[in-house]
Amino acid sequence: MAATGQEEDDIDHYDVLCLPSGEEGAALTIEQIEKAYRTQSRLRHPDKRPDDPNATADFQSLSNSYKFLRDESLRRQFDARLRARREAAARAAAAGVKRRKAVSDLEERESAFAAGQPLDPSEAAKREDKRKAADVKRELDEFFKAKQASASGAASTSAYGDKKRATAQDGVKTDKSKILKVSWDGSPDSYTAAKLKELFQKFGEVEDVVIKTRKSRCRGSAIVVMGTKEAAQSAIHNHIIYNDSLVPLTVAPVQESGGFPARPTQTHESKSSNIDGTGFSDLEASVFRKLQEAQKRKQCG
CATH class of the missing domain: 3.30.70.330 (RRM (RNA recognition motif) domain)
Structure with missing residues (x-):
């Protein structure tokens, strides 16, 4: 069953399959996704990791992400959600740079004033x-x-x-x-x-x-x-x-x-x-x- 609800919000399904995410992930073909799933299944199957208590849960997560990305409708929605996150992060970063520069300029002027240096x-x-x-x-x-x-x-x-x-x-x-x-x-x-x-x-x-x-x-x-x-x-x-x-x-x-x-x-x-x-x-x-x-x-x- 495909991952839904909170799992959709928190999990990067491309990352679960060890695939590149973002715009590069959105450009992957179904064949490339299937190939990645087969490779990860052989490596992460519980039978291959008898001493790992988390092996079964990890393999289940792998299967869920694979099924999710095979559904074209869910995948398009997921790609749009990832794109919105990247754009929001970029805006926040730009605002942070401006804010830090404003603070830096203010501190520089205050330091110059305290040191007795003339203003422009x-x-x-x-x-x-x-x-x-x-x-x-x-x-x-x-x-x-x-x-x-x-x-x-x-x-x-x-x-x-x-x-x-x-x-x-x-x-x-x-x-x-x-x-x-x-x-x-x-x-x-x-x-x-x-x-x-x-x-x-x-x-x-x-x-x-x-x-x-x-x-x-x-x-x-x-x-x-x-x-x-x-x-x-x-x-x-x-x-x-x-x-x-x-x-x-x-x-x-x-x-x-x-x-x-x-x-x-x-x-x-x-x-x-x-x-x-x-x-x-x-x-x-x-x-x-x-x-x-x-x-x-x-x-x-």
């Missing part, structure tokens, strides 16, 4: 750009919240006070082309909102000044909203006035696209301020400069 310049630049864009967006969100709170009557940090900002409500939208980012080295208390307003009024109307609260004790920053775009442009291009101050200022615009503020060209007077004009920390500016240098080296190479 292009990848590092992308990560740094995303981080800086997120910082600028967060700062602008804070500013607009303060503006909205002020418009609705809530307490905010405005032209004549450094109070904590209240929760923002739906309020006024400000043209970003009128917004300036201002930063300076030294104590954050070197400038108050009133002092900055007085200084920037030389270029036109000042709508608002927001002193940003920072943990750093050696650097300060603020956001100044001019009355017009022209006044903002005038304030950006008059570096000499800021550098004549006891504590030099660096002023930069906030781009409409939501990206990074433009890096102003430093004059001879502004070099002494040691500020890049973006409002980011010295460490961030240093990383940004290094990424630029790496990108230039890559282009030259």
